[in-house]
Amino acid sequence: AQKVTQAQTEISVVEKEDVTLDCVYETRDTTYYLFWYKQPPSGELVFLIRRNSFDEQNEISGRYSWNFQKSTSSFNFTITASQVVDSAVYFCALKRNTDKLIFGTGTRLQVFP
């Protein structure tokens, strides 16, 4: 079965705290792709990052970083020094060797000033 689990339904932090959003996936494919999307209150889906199954190198982009570990089937997302503008729903998604995206149920992040 192909599945993406985001166990954290909602997370609340105070500005400047670091926060990690968890994503665990299931797939039997050896080739697959993982994504994170951000959905701000305005509702649109904003692409953040993609990672293929052959590249376990972690990535950092400004205050964002991603930790991909095939051994634990996880692709966690960390925001360092969170800001109010980071408040959004974040979705993790899996793309197998087809065009279909399988989404997790999302994690709502609230950053308070």
Added chain:
Amino acid sequence: EAQVTQNPRYLITVTGKKLTVTCSQNMNHEYMSWYRQDPGLGLRQIYYSMNVEVTDKGDVPEGYKVSRKEKRNFPLILESPSPNQTSLYFCASSLSGDRLYGQYFGPGTRLTVT
């Protein structure tokens, strides 16, 4: 500018009144898809299309129809909407076989069926 457009962005309608949500992309993408987003359920695929005249059911196709007569357009049709179809709908497109990228998403259509 590369984009996926959806219309309308907001729609309030009554049970049983047929409606169509349009989706258009200007990137010459083969693959197009419709998702619905509901609280606690994430995004679920309704229908998808691999190319012109090729459509197939996703995970939650009941109550919906689609067509793909042109490559750029992929309308979503609700023949007889019901309140349980109240949701946020997203259209998406991508190059078929392009595994590297996710999909380009439209801005969403918020539908309320009373």
